[in-house]
Amino acid sequence: MKILELEPFFGGSHKKWLTQWQYSSDHQIDLLTLPGRHWKWRMYGGAVSLSRKYLASSKKYDLLIASDMLDVATFKGLISNGQALPPIAVYFHENQLTYPWSNQDPDLGTERANQYAFINFTTALAADAVAFNSSFHYNQFLGALPRFLSQFPDHREKETIQDIATKSKVIHLGINLKEIASLNQNQKTSSEGVILWNHRWEYDKNPAVFFNWMKRLLKEKVPFKLVVLGQSYQKIPKVFEAIPGLFSKVLLHMGYANGVNEYHFWLQQSDILPVTSIQDFFGGSVVEAMAAGVFPILPNKLAYPEHIPATHHTKHLYQSEDEGYDMLKKALLQIKETRSNSPLIQSWALKYDWQNICSSYDNWAQAVCNL
Numbered sequence: 001m002k003i004l005e006l007e008p009f010f011g012g013s014h015k016k017w018l019t020q021w022q023y024s025s026d027h028q029i030d031l032l033t034l035p036g037r038h039w040k041w042r043m044y045g046g047a048v049s050l051s052r053k054y055l056a057s058s059k060k061y062d063l064l065i066a067s068d069m070l071d072v073a074t075f076k077g078l079i080s081n082g083q084a085l086p087p088i089a090v091y092f093h094e095n096q097l098t099y100p101w102s103n104q105d106p107d108l109g110t111e112r113a114n115q116y117a118f119i120n121f122t123t124a125l126a127a128d129a130v131a132f133n134s135s136f137h138y139n140q141f142l143g144a145l146p147r148f149l150s151q152f153p154d155h156r157e158k159e160t161i162q163d164i165a166t167k168s169k170v171i172h173l174g175i176n177l178k179e180i181a182s183l184n185q186n187q188k189t190s191s192e193g194v195i196l197w198n199h200r201w202e203y204d205k206n207p208a209v210f211f212n213w214m215k216r217l218l219k220e221k222v223p224f225k226l227v228v229l230g231q232s233y234q235k236i237p238k239v240f241e242a243i244p245g246l247f248s249k250v251l252l253h254m255g256y257a258n259g260v261n262e263y264h265f266w267l268q269q270s271d272i273l274p275v276t277s278i279q280d281f282f283g284g285s286v287v288e289a290m291a292a293g294v295f296p297i298l299p300n301k302l303a304y305p306e307h308i309p310a311t312h313h314t315k316h317l318y319q320s321e322d323e324g325y326d327m328l329k330k331a332l333l334q335i336k337e338t339r340s341n342s343p344l345i346q347s348w349a350l351k352y353d354w355q356n357i358c359s360s361y362d363n364w365a366q367a368v369c370n371l
Contacts, residue, residue, distance in 0.1 A: 008046025011036015
């Protein structure tokens with residue numbers, strides 16, 4: 001089967017997901033993309049640019065697959081030309097209906113903030129099939145639509161929510177994890193556990209709480225080391241500016257890893273991953289750390305419970321910030337026991353490796369094509 005992947009934001013996790021599926025799939029997958037920048041403009045204008053590229057190509061495809069960043073309704077209208085179109089499916093990595101807006105965003109409180117969410121709504125409506133990267137994401141998006149549509153004056157079309165639900169399913173994110181899990185791990189003998197941050201430097205990752213925990217550890221003289229990875233953008237939370245000064249005695253590394261090998265190296269050096277995020281539709285960085293055997297301490301919400309077997313929830317999921325800190329402190333003070341959990345934690349993550357999950361994507365694509 002010949003598939004064309006449409007991606008207006010070809011960068012970061014979107015780029016990684018696309019190229020890895022393309023490599024792993026039994027189908028022929030071509031890519032039609034735009035650079036991964038200016039995400040708001042991509043949601044508005046990406047459909048126009050990609051439609052022009054699509055029409056300029058003479059290639060024929062059995063199926064089109066877009067990410068949630070594409071305005072599918074507009075794209076379909078622009079390429080139709082009165083001709084039959086191949087079916088089009090959409091994979092939702094995130095959505096703007098339930099994503100928490102930064103209080104620094106200029107669109108907050110304006111009508112523009114609604115428009116991005118409405119594009120996601122009409123995209124799901126116009127697609128022939130929809131997939132979400134977690135059960136949490138599926139439930140959150142569909143659960144938020146009634147209230148979202150209720151704000152409009154009339155013709156709210158709430159019955160379309162069931163139409164979307166009927167053609168939707170969950171396919172967890174595919175990630176290259178076996179390489180991480182297979183790296184040689186030196187036997188760790190240090191009595192100081194290494195804490196890892198490997199997320200974007202943005203407000204939705206709730207860095208203030210994370211680094212408050214680090215300050216408490218220093219104050220209580222709990223031994224630890226710290227690795228701070230992750231991509232920074234032009235505007236980053238101010239808390240990151242103070243890290244080199246506050247944690248100079250424990251900081252092993254701070255900044256974006258210089259390539260995959262360095263990123264994997266720091267994952268392997270780390271012991272504990274305390275997560276404080278207020279939003280995560282899947283949590284790819286969490287799963288990558290788990291594949292390296294890093295002990296996760298996660299909020300009991302969002303997509304995180306899907307990554308941990310129910311019998312181990314109490315050991316890895318916390319209900320409050322204080323409980324999360326206590327779990328982190330305990331993991332550090334019992335670092336030998338914490339490290340002994342690594343093989344089990346790796347096994348939980350590997351269900352998302354492309355070798356184990358690619359067939360779910362390929363079968364979905366085939367089913368959509370056969371509609």
